[in-house]
Amino acid sequence: MGDKFELVIVGGGTAGWMCAAACAAKLDPTRFRVRLVESEEIGTVGVGEATLPQMKDFNDFLGLDEIEFMQATQASFKLGIEFINWGSEGDRYVHPFGTFGRPIGEADFFSYWIRAHRAGTAAPLSDYCFPIVTALQNRFMLPSGDTNDVRNAFAYAYHLDAFLYARYLRSWAEARGIERVEGRIVAVEQDGERGDIAAVKLASGTRVAGDLFVDCSGFRSLLLGGTLGVDLEDWSHWLPCDSAQAVPSVRSEDFTPYTRSTRRKAGWQWRIPLQHRTGNGYVYSSADISDDEAAATLLANLDGEALADPRVLRFKAGKRKQAWAANCIGMGLAGGFLEPLESTSIYLVQMAIMHLLALMPSEPSIDPALPAELNRVMDVEYDRIRDFLILHYIANEADAPLWERVTAIDLPDTLAGKIERFRHRGHVQAYRDGLFGPPSWQAVFVGQGIEPRAADRLADVLPAATVNERLQNLAATIADAAASVPSHADFIARYCPAPAP
Amino acid sequence: MTNAVQRVAVYGGGVAAAMAALAVSRAFARLGTDVVWIDTGKEPAPHAALVAPPDLATFHRLLGIDEAALIAGSAATINMGQQFARWSGGDGAFLHAYGDAGSAFASLPFVQHWTRARQAGLGVALEDFCLAAAAAKQGRTGSLRESATQQAVKQGWYLDAAGYARLLRAACERADIRIVSGAGAVVHPNGGRLDRIDLSGGEQLDADLFIDADGALIAALDPDGAAARPGFCDRLIRGSAPAFDPLPLYGRVVAHSAGWLAMVPLADRTAIEFAYDSRLLSDADASGALAATIGRAVDAGSPVALEAAARPRPWVGNVVALGPAAGDAPPLDGGELLLLQLAIAQLVLLWPIDRATMPEANIYNEEIAGTWARVTDFTAQHFRLNARIGEPFWDAARAAPVSPELASKIDLFAARGMFAHFNHEAHVEDSWALVMAGHGVIPRSFDPQALLVEDRALMAEFQRQLRAVASDVHAMETHAEALRRMRG
Ligand SMILES: Cc1cc2nc3c(=O)[nH]c(=O)nc-3n(C[C@H](O)[C@H](O)[C@H](O)COP(=O)(O)OP(=O)(O)OC[C@H]3O[C@@H](n4cnc5c(N)ncnc54)[C@H](O)[C@@H]3O)c2cc1C
Numbered sequence: 004m005g006d007k008f009e010l011v012i013v014g015g016g017t018a019g020w021m022c023a024a025a026c027a028a029k030l031d032p033t034r035f036r037v038r039l040v041e042s043e044e045i046g047t048v049g050v051g052e053a054t055l056p057q058m059k060d061f062n063d064f065l066g067l068d069e070i071e072f073m074q075a076t077q078a079s080f081k082l083g084i085e086f087i088n089w090g091s092e093g094d095r096y097v098h099p100f101g102t103f104g105r106p107i108g109e110a111d112f113f114s115y116w117i118r119a120h121r122a123g124t125a126a127p128l129s130d131y132c133f134p135i136v137t138a139l140q141n142r143f144m145l146p147s148g149d150t151n152d153v154r155n156a157f158a159y160a161y162h163l164d165a166f167l168y169a170r171y172l173r174s175w176a177e178a179r180g181i182e183r184v185e186g187r188i189v190a191v192e193q194d195g196e197r198g199d200i201a202a203v204k205l206a207s208g209t210r211v212a213g214d215l216f217v218d219c220s221g222f223r224s225l226l227l228g229g230t231l232g233v234d235l236e237d238w239s240h241w242l243p244c245d246s247a248q249a250v251p252s253v254r255s256e257d258f259t260p261y262t263r264s265t266r267r268k269a270g271w272q273w274r275i276p277l278q279h280r281t282g283n284g285y286v287y288s289s290a291d292i293s294d295d296e297a298a299a300t301l302l303a304n305l306d307g308e309a310l311a312d313p314r315v316l317r318f319k320a321g322k323r324k325q326a327w328a329a330n331c332i333g334m335g336l337a338g339g340f341l342e343p344l345e346s347t348s349i350y351l352v353q354m355a356i357m358h359l360l361a362l363m364p365s366e367p368s369i370d371p372a373l374p375a376e377l378n379r380v381m382d383v384e385y386d387r388i389r390d391f392l393i394l395h396y397i398a399n400e401a402d403a404p405l406w407e408r409v410t411a412i413d414l415p416d417t418l419a420g421k422i423e424r425f426r427h428r429g430h431v432q433a434y435r436d437g438l439f440g441p442p443s444w445q446a447v448f449v450g451q452g453i454e455p456r457a458a459d460r461l462a463d464v465l466p467a468a469t470v471n472e473r474l475q476n477l478a479a480t481i482a483d484a485a486a487s488v489p490s491h492a493d494f495i496a497r498y499c500p501a502p503a504p
Numbered sequence: 505m506t507n508a509v510q511r512v513a514v515y516g517g518g519v520a521a522a523m524a525a526l527a528v529s530r531a532f533a534r535l536g537t538d539v540v541w542i543d544t545g546k547e548p549a550p551h552a553a554l555v556a557p558p559d560l561a562t563f564h565r566l567l568g569i570d571e572a573a574l575i576a577g578s579a580a581t582i583n584m585g586q587q588f589a590r591w592s593g594g595d596g597a598f599l600h601a602y603g604d605a606g607s608a609f610a611s612l613p614f615v616q617h618w619t620r621a622r623q624a625g626l627g628v629a630l631e632d633f634c635l636a637a638a639a640a641k642q643g644r645t646g647s648l649r650e651s652a653t654q655q656a657v658k659q660g661w662y663l664d665a666a667g668y669a670r671l672l673r674a675a676c677e678r679a680d681i682r683i684v685s686g687a688g689a690v691v692h693p694n695g696g697r698l699d700r701i702d703l704s705g706g707e708q709l710d711a712d713l714f715i716d717a718d719g720a721l722i723a724a725l726d727p728d729g730a731a732a733r734p735g736f737c738d739r740l741i742r743g744s745a746p747a748f749d750p751l752p753l754y755g756r757v758v759a760h761s762a763g764w765l766a767m768v769p770l771a772d773r774t775a776i777e778f779a780y781d782s783r784l785l786s787d788a789d790a791s792g793a794l795a796a797t798i799g800r801a802v803d804a805g806s807p808v809a810l811e812a813a814a815r816p817r818p819w820v821g822n823v824v825a826l827g828p829a830a831g832d833a834p835p836l837d838g839g840e841l842l843l844l845q846l847a848i849a850q851l852v853l854l855w856p857i858d859r860a861t862m863p864e865a866n867i868y869n870e871e872i873a874g875t876w877a878r879v880t881d882f883t884a885q886h887f888r889l890n891a892r893i894g895e896p897f898w899d900a901a902r903a904a905p906v907s908p909e910l911a912s913k914i915d916l917f918a919a920r921g922m923f924a925h926f927n928h929e930a931h932v933e934d935s936w937a938l939v940m941a942g943h944g945v946i947p948r949s950f951d952p953q954a955l956l957v958e959d960r961a962l963m964a965e966f967q968r969q970l971r972a973v974a975s976d977v978h979a980m981e982t983h984a985e986a987l988r989r990m991r992g
Pocket of ligand 1: 015017018042043045047048051052165186223284316335343349350
């Protein structure tokens, strides 16, 4: 093996096996040796079932077959997230994987919608969005491929069993030369001036040495947080939920091609339909509700029989101050955690992997520009998501103690002023990198009751009658197109039926 | 819209005022917005020329300015890029062309493969894989319907500044914009806003929004808002030399011991800008140095001060400063027109809803500050990366502080041939790659995913790309043919 660059991945959860699979696909085995250490005794978190459309890019990047992947993970399709009771009790809206409307004139569609909405002549924003209209009827199709067709203007993601996904990637990666090492790490050896990690030692006495370590050890953050002492930047003053109860239930009739998030007294509840069951959970602030009451609330709000007892998970919102320190990169829960309100964790793993592959050192002495860049871009990713999550929290009725507190917090600088700008003219900054472009902000703002008082003046150029006519035509086209789409359940049964587990 | 902006006054002269008046009028006259241009009569400096980056071509379509008029009215020639000569000490030169730095393959940017091959001993420069660069050097331009390289070739313009200003003014007149003389005008600020401008003829012009292309309006509202930015040269001589024949498709920026010299090819002359540091080269010796650098006689004006002021908050109250009033653009890479165009486009995008409050000012100032910073970085890289070791001017330029963003861009490219991109980038990655590689930065390592391509396949791909570049160049038209076609 001698000259090969030795990469050691610590942890075999979703993060560890995604990273291993990417290495198997993209690193030259004559120059890189990749090993993954995991402990069956410790196990994985195993929740993490809702994803973003970027996951399809990741699977394509590996070269996975979509049908096989969906069958192996009991996956269903996802066109967005429905938010219930967010804003105020009884409200509902969908944050879709797609944009609103399509070009009408010189201004962007949203500006025309604001104008017509102010004049009382517009339908709800969601009526101009094909993935929302389709999703709410529990229908699904793949994008049509014709760029003139409204049925092409969306992306989709998956709901999947994260445990099965990790298992699937494991066999895929092992078949391509990744070496798996079973065992519990009991000690970490460091050397060098920077305190580089030299090796991890297992309970069995085995020593696994490497040039570069990827810490995918979960919340423990064994190497990055533990050995290297990289602290968590604590964001819990903005995002106070610190616990979750998770429980699977029997698949119900309501086989939604979307995730559902329902705001509750002390947090919110998720509902994620898979082929073989429905995943549910209550994310809450332990200061505002007891574990028992949270579990009872969750169990009282399932639409199918519970298949297990609720399981408690504890966490803290934040990210490690550096994703890459010395010769160690933390990803997944070892790198940070943001609650699953926008299904962003697996996406963050994916981004860390993509950046790591491109910035992979070629020799044990690491060029400092490489970690500097990875840390910079991961900070951008985390900050964007954090601000977008905070937005969901602050735009609510203060109808319970938790909601009284979060609606009155001091905002991060990067978020302050955004709400006022949106109210003034529907302004959303379009930034270069990171998640959540203008349509996402528009969906959440409008969905949670923050509406612009005016629109871009260029939207006033067309006569009102023309704008109204184009809006009506578009809504009708979308409604007709949606009616032609098969049901989500039928589509799955035909396209990628998974065997009973 | 009861509180809409109804009356707009543009104050200033030359290119910036005319372009702003025209753009605003074309966007908002349809909504009943009235635009007056108070012309201060300030004209472009004698001999001045403008380097228009490719983005301007799109902007011209919005302004309704066609190619034939440009060619006829402003001695325009096609700009495919800028050549930088003697920036690394010897006589070497490289071309920053507006196009792709090689064609991506195996899902990776070409630069990654090129870096790998350089490490294995390849001697071919990055720009040799760039169709736009190869074409420009061989006097070929235009777009191909069927291209072997599939590479983008973008074109900007070289423009005579006075001619271009006249052309824009004529377009304003055609658009029925009222133009009044600003000679002897008196400005009346009041409580953080501008009340009105009194013209010498007695007319009192009040407006909801004032666009200041001169600097007098913003200075009246925010007298302490301008700050000096460090610059390398403090003197500039503009001049003209006979036109090149055939007309080149790129301009040239030549480094000399006390500064730099830019040659801008126009249809009827070559415009010259000679910038220097007066501590190293006296004004008395400068014209001699200019003639020596260029190798022939130049019809030149006398030295003027080269300023580098910045105005971090160009929109204050109801006054938006743009063009020279917003600060002095970086002197190379077409920064002046690029920033002007981006500022006008941003203003149209953020056109105020409510003439009484205009909270858009904060958004605008943030966006423009970001854009200025990135555009300034692009030009700063030349000075940072120069390799004229042992010359006081250039040693100081190399050591001068740069923004943290530029520092990380250079570090990352030098380490890995990748790009640290930020918000508000105004230049594409391939432009950065061509310039950094041109200045001699060869990345120390490359993306290991490139190793999945076998050595032999890599060499074959390189040969294929070089052949494709050659055959595409062969199929393109000459500069003269292109100008004739566009003249119609
Ligand atoms: C309540 C909740 C809901 C979530 N919902 C979503 C969602 O909807 N969408 C989404 O994208 N993400 C979600 N996530 C996040 C998602 O679960 C994780 O990002 C993902 O599972 C990755 O986990 P991981 O691989 O980092 O860690 P883990 O799954 O914890 O894996 C850790 C690995 O490290 C190994 N290990 C640890 N210590 C040792 C040791 N000493 N020796 C050897 N091996 C060791 C373990 O054996 C295990 O293999 C959710 C998370 C939580 C808490």
